[in-house]
Amino acid sequence: MPPSRQRNANTESVDNYLKAILALSGPEEQRVSSTSLASRLGVAPASVTNMLQKLASSPLPLVEYERHRGVLLSAAGKRRALEVLRHHRLIETFLYEVLDYPLEEVHEEAERLEHFISERFEERIAVKLGHPKFDPHGHCIPAMDGKMPKQTSMPLTDLREQGTFVVDSVSDQDALLLRRLRAHGITPGARLQVTSRPPDDFVLRTSGVSKALHLSRDLAAAVRIRSAH
Amino acid sequence: MPPSRQRNANTESVDNYLKAILALSGPEEQRVSSTSLASRLGVAPASVTNMLQKLASSPLPLVEYERHRGVLLSAAGKRRALEVLRHHRLIETFLYEVLDYPLEEVHEEAERLEHFISERFEERIAVKLGHPKFDPHGHCIPAMDGKMPKQTSMPLTDLREQGTFVVDSVSDQDALLLRRLRAHGITPGARLQVTSRPPDDFVLRTSGVSKALHLSRDLAAAVRIRSAH
DNA sequence: TAACAGAATTAGGTTGACCTAAAATAGTGA
């Protein structure tokens, strides 16, 4: 078994930078500042600058970087970031559907594994799952070619009128929040009836539950909704 | 999402050292030399010495190391090595049984993933598989407490008499060999009838195949057999 | 338009895992 002779490839760390840029640049693909990246990644701003310079000046640049003006993903960088995102969400779905993980635990495991699975693994779990379009948090899974349908949902905290809505997705970033949401019956697909005046106050009723529920700001911020078609 | 603040933990590299020591020290747990480790791991002997010194002098030493006398695993080191081995073999089994990998491909994927799966993941795939005792190569999977039944098989190349045997296991180290063995019907559990005088020559018949088969030394070395009970 | 605050970059470390080359040691056979 000839062992790989190369140094600990930079993949994991690089992938995390790319993912963070993708997430922070938003649907409009705005430039992302070093500080915001630094705080998201939990490293010093100086480290970010360093890494960006490397990523931008490599033979196949993964980002477009201009001093003091922030970064953007290059085409190649975006491709890679979406591939990692696809890995992440497929793994989450797999853990949830096939291995019966509790919803709150899938993110952390996927966060580690996403960097190390092969194309074959990706393909096999996609087949096993029937090429799912959404992960268990309700997030869309990028297709193999990187295509993603446009978002049609909005943050619950942007709501300005009462009404009935469907939970589109919940944030996977915080296991504790997620567990609390689930305890209240707020999971993707659930029906929400908002009876207070948003966005100052969220009193709502969920599908099976008779009692009205007051949602704290943290919790509301972790929920995206769409109209109850 | 508070990101892990710690440096790229040494786990992966350390695990690989421990695994290599476990494999090389054999069932008798003999001391392992720096050179043999170096060549197995594909690094320079000096690097091995360095690492061993670190492993031996850490607060919880994973190896017992004496200058010029080779290493042994400590109790803690052995525990960890067996845990990683368990991960490896469970993952192989999982890839083979659940994700329909071809036998030759499971090793490489498991080799990467074994370092990064959680206890929960381990437990879930073990449950899913019904707590298997053997991986698809025929190797025994260590129990959670590290217990392993004693080997009762022997290398085909140690055979000194003709007779009929059962393939106990095949080496997972070389995908090409493995594919060739499989092409000849030599997979764990297969019946082998050896008709030449071993160990100079291996002419044999396998279960379903009528034609006699001459096995090259490489191939024979990758096969372990036990008596056809 | 000068000055200042805050953001970003540069300069100069640290650490872990590797490397090569040089020095030390152990085991062997004369």
Add this chain to the structure above:
DNA sequence: TCACTATTTTAGGTCAACCTAATTCTGTTA
């Protein structure tokens, strides 16, 4: 037991990804 060879260790790097502190920008506000 002495010397020689093969193994092992030490000494002194490199490189990637971090860090802190010092410096340089930028955009705004007086």
